Amino acid sequence: MMRADARRNYDRLVASARAAFAELGADAPLDDIAQRAGVGNATLYRHFPTRQALLEAVFHDHIDALCRRAGELMSAPSPGAALREWLSALIAQGSTERGLAASLLAALGEDGSSCRVAVFDAARGLLARAQEAGDVRPGVPVEQLFKLVNAIALVTETEPDAAGQAAALLDLIFHGLTPRP
Template structure:
């Protein structure tokens, strides 16, 4: 599994790294995860070689830009791991994924790209593991359908975030998320097989 690139130690290299992150964050927010890397390097005032020295792949750059958001989602999942109501904990976490994806322009598209990207991606593993633990608890409690995978859930919530990130009414994401919830719950009287 790849790890996010480490911050450089030399002052000049650190300045370039931070300028690249700032330029990439702006480009991804405006153009999505497919923003041209040449444009990012140019906006940061560095050459392509400097960009690739710090971030050998587009995915590495995406994960560095959204590192704090991803870490926040993972910490939130850990906090909810022992909540007394497993389904409510899962829903709370998923709603947080939607909220962060809607607020941080480009994050939802980047997370969707990570879900489709290389299996060894740090971002993909971190987010999938965080959600899988919450999903498993809710399924074991018989509160969430057993035929749903964490990958499917993440695709759905990232699609909601992506579809609503430019929505002038923030409650639109909540409404669509509530519709999703009704499809996730185990129908009353039907429990998971032991």
């Protein structure tokens, strides 16, 4: 259990990091984040020894929500539609604010990070189910699918019709993923 003052510092650091990552991207200076939170660098590093740990804390709730949604979609009647819906939610999550897509990608970027493991496991389950149903061609690596989806989030985040543009690009991806007779 965290002391009350330590919890306040932790919460302020996460809020400040969220704002800084949205404004400046995943490479926002950690010193700036500590200053925004009104704490010293030592406090920041005591709570978050690495940038990756801070990114994961910022996106923890988002990642949990995506993983829960993937679990719900595992029993959807159309596996291909379920995968597409989940990827659309991932894109939407990354493009809610300018710069967030790059930060989310960074949070998912390190092999072995808890966020990456959770999201990739969720995606693998949905992808395997869609492949078994014949909705997605075999041999599509989840890592490449993630790169495509993150690219969509990055290129559409500043578009006036970001959701519409993202949906159109996701349609193109799914056209390429669909098995041909």
